Amino acid sequence: MPDPMTKTSVGTYESHPTSEPMALTEAEQLELKSELAKLEAEIVTLRQALAAKERRCGELKRKLGLTTMDGLRQNLSKSWHDVQVSNTYVKQKTSVALSSMSSAICRKFGDMKKSATFRSFEEQMFNKYSLNQRN
Known part of the structure; x- marks a missing residue:
């Protein structure tokens, strides 16, 4: 062809x-x-x-x-600025921030569930629930 x-x-x-x-x-x-x-x-x-x-x-x-080198430095600086203000970069930064925040929240809940106070509260709730089921 x-x-x-x-x-x-x-x-x-x-x-x-x-x-x-x-x-x-x-x-x-x-x-x-x-x-x-x-x-x-x-x-x-x-x-x-x-x-x-x-x-x-x-x-x-x-x-x-x-x-x-001056021109290259200026071009790199401008390019980096353009990247930082671009929608994609901002969305990516937001996504990373939300991901980090959700990881921190999950970690805190995990730590809270392991605490003695939470276990005590959990036992009390379980006992009350069990008593209500029997009555």
């Missing part, structure tokens, strides 16, 4: 439902080829402009004394 993705001359991929070209008139083919050539030329120009802007950005950062 032919690969439905083909690589264009500028490195982008386009989806093709079939490997055979659509039935186009010669005029339509020429028009599409012309449009494709213009788009590819525009992409090359945009890449060159982006590369020039990235170089200029690097020069400005060097002149300002900004290092790669």
Whole structure:
């Protein structure tokens, strides 16, 4: 089966439902080829402009004394802040807090059931219940 993705001359991929070209008139083919050539030329120009802007950005950062580590530190700090305020993180923190609280409550009830006071109370309740059942 032919690969439905083909690589264009500028490195982008386009989806093709079939490997055979659509039935186009010669005029339509020429028009599409012309449009494709213009788009590819525009992409090359945009890449060159982006590369020039990235170089200029690097020069400005060097002149300002900004290092790669400063940028990385700033990006990590911002990313961590974004994570902390995200709904998923807040929900996870809430879930962990509730889980911890329920574990603590269960542990306290377990400790309470083992206490002498609770056992005494339990025995008294059992005795009263047993007396009521007999009457």
